[in-house]
Amino acid sequence: MSKQELEVIGQDAACCPGLSAAPLDEDQAADLAKVFKALGDPVRLRLMSLIASRGAGGEVCVCELTPAFDLSQPTISHHLKLLRQAGLIDCERRGTWVYYWVLPGVLDRLAGFLATSQTAGTGA
Amino acid sequence: MSKQELEVIGQDAACCPGLSAAPLDEDQAADLAKVFKALGDPVRLRLMSLIASRGAGGEVCVCELTPAFDLSQPTISHHLKLLRQAGLIDCERRGTWVYYWVLPGVLDRLAGFLATSQTAGTGA
DNA sequence: GGCCTGCATTGATGTCTATCGATGTTTCTT
């Protein structure tokens, strides 16, 4: 699987001070907007939810995701690719099937970025 | 000012169980996607940041927002409208000027929706 | 090898969206 994810909400570096902390500069805004744009589609949001509801370390086979939508298989594959490029999920092929999972900590870091009280650590 | 905001991340009703709690149904996903889509643009994200960094109850005049971008005044007005329709901000005219503010609790509720640990109450 | 299954990629198409100039609306000032 290709390696072309963002590192915005990336790892530990905390991406940025938080939406309410200080005005974002153009670069920060551009990077973060990609992540929110990825979540800004009903299909992708449901995909994220389907994957994330498996819990930390949980995985979902594409063969379980595709039939959950009234959409063609290429379309689902396209949305999964966008979520992956946004740095939200990753995948691995095992035999015939491909499994997706939510990159650890990403959602909590995003939440910390949005929260006004700024109390979101690394999440561990 | 017109009243056409969403009520997704609305008030107290907590919108939904959380992204990782259970798979979202189509309606929840459609409503929430509108909010994330509103944040999925660099200009709107910077606008939100400019407004939100004023703190709770803080306001910003459009006349301060527009010159912060290399964009025409109608374009900024358009983005502000989208943010308002997404239920993220509201505005009020006072004299010649129009002031925008972040709707109270919206960002924290969004953060609570994204967080995997689910520890975001009503905020207040 | 040959075939089938699961998923990704490609190419095409209709729809949405970001942006602008022009114009309308509201308010203040004189």
Next chain:
DNA sequence: AAGAAACATCGATAGACATCAATGCAGGCC
């Protein structure tokens, strides 16, 4: 009332995006 200033709305346009059918590719099975 007339003019100016601050925003919003309108109409047009170029670029982006969601979607599909067709095809490609990898892995399991006979």
